[in-house]
Amino acid sequence: MDDSGSVVAFWTLAALTVGSALMVVAVRNLVHAVVYLILSFVGVAGIFVLLSADFLAVAQVLIYAGAIPVLIIFAIMLTPRAARDNAETSLGLPALPLVGALLATIISIAVVTDWPEATRGGFEETTSVIGEALLSTYVLPFEIASVLLLAAMLGAIILVRED
Amino acid sequence: MSVGLEHFLVLGAVLFAIGIYLALTKRNAVAVLMGIELMFNAVNVTFVAFSRFVESASPLTGHVFVVFIITVAAAEAAVALALAVLVYRNRETINIDEINLLKW
Numbered sequence: 001m002d003d004s005g006s007v008v009a010f011w012t013l014a015a016l017t018v019g020s021a022l023m024v025v026a027v028r029n030l031v032h033a034v035v036y037l038i039l040s041f042v043g044v045a046g047i048f049v050l051l052s053a054d055f056l057a058v059a060q061v062l063i064y065a066g067a068i069p070v071l072i073i074f075a076i077m078l079t080p081r082a083a084r085d086n087a088e089t090s091l092g093l094p095a096l097p098l099v100g101a102l103l104a105t106i107i108s109i110a111v112v113t114d115w116p117e118a119t120r121g122g123f124e125e126t127t128s129v130i131g132e133a134l135l136s137t138y139v140l141p142f143e144i145a146s147v148l149l150l151a152a153m154l155g156a157i158i159l160v161r162e163d
Numbered sequence: 164m165s166v167g168l169e170h171f172l173v174l175g176a177v178l179f180a181i182g183i184y185l186a187l188t189k190r191n192a193v194a195v196l197m198g199i200e201l202m203f204n205a206v207n208v209t210f211v212a213f214s215r216f217v218e219s220a221s222p223l224t225g226h227v228f229v230v231f232i233i234t235v236a237a238a239e240a241a242v243a244l245a246l247a248v249l250v251y252r253n254r255e256t257i258n259i260d261e262i263n264l265l266k267w
Contacts, residue, residue: 002165010166014174021181021201030191037197044178044204051171051215056207056229063233068200068240075193075244079251082258088188089260095187103180110172117168118218129223130230138227145234152238156245 001050009050017043030084034072041065052122055130171212178205192247192257196240203236 001007020039027033041064048057076084123129134142182205185198207229214225251257 001167007164007166010170014170017174018177018181021178024197024201025181025185030194033194033197037200040178040201041204044208047171047174047208048211051211053211053214053226053229056211056226056233059230059233060207063237064200064204068237071240071244072193072197075196075247078248079193079257082251082256083191086194087190089190092188095184099180099184099187102183103176106176106179107173110176111169115168115213115216116218117216118222120222122215123223126223126226130226133221133223133227134230138231141231145231148238149234152241156241159242159245160248 006050009046013043013046013050016040017047028086030076030086031073033086034069034076037072038065038069041069053126055127168212168216171216172209175205175209175212178202178208190258190260192250192259192262193244195259196243196247199243200236200240203232207232 001010017040020036020043023036024033024040027036041060045057045060045065048054048060179202182198182201182203185201186195187198189195189198210225210229210232214222247257250262254262256262
């Protein structure tokens with residue numbers, strides 16, 4: 001990724017993603033935090049496009065920028081008398097050095113390690129390869145995932161049912 | 164100036180750190196869940212970046228793994244939000260520092 005378009009796209013999308021993720025932490029209204037979370041997920045979808053993961057980018061927009069914020073908004077609206085101020089617990093300050101140490105560790109590992117980088121460039125097309133892999137090599141996890149989704153759906157319905 | 168694997172790994176690390184800070188410190192259970200979703204996304208970025216840049220016989224395996232992560236994350240979000248609504252019904256709050264029934 002040496003062309004200037006990719007570089008500009010990366011820094012723009014990274015700023016959008018990290019900036020709106022920071023706003024999720026900083027903003028004082030829970031509903032506004034969800035809106036910034038959507039923006040952050042859209043930025044991640046852009047990063048996927050940049051990494052030539054076209055199928056995952058579309059799935060990201062559909063599921064993370066569409067379905068999951070709707071669920072979260074539902075949960076906020078169904079808990080009307082709970083606090084909406086998006087405040088921290090008393091762990092707010094002690095967690096900062098912990099998170100900083102974790103971040104420094106991961107970044108130093110990522111930078112120091114000599115990854116065996118390939119020179120093949122971006123993928124031409126990913127959807128058909130993913131589809132074939134899901135229905136041949138990974139058919140058992142695929143079926144288990146469908147059972148898991150069914151179980152989660154039934155579990156969620158039974159949990160919130162009023163009787 | 165070029166963009167390589169390390170850039171995406173650092174981006175994933177920063178997103179993961181923000182997510183874990185949200186999950187550790189927010190008072191509202193829904194905000195904690197938002198932090199967990201952010202951490203899932205950070206891991207997905209890392210998977211896709213490795214899939215794109217690292218030498219491998221079948222490089223798209225990382226994409227398949229991300230598909231499964233998205234599936235499990237969706238199931239987890241549905242159940243966790245149902246639990247939040249259930250706790251609210253019983254306790255009139257979803258502040259995790261007030262839900263201390265199991266605290267000794």
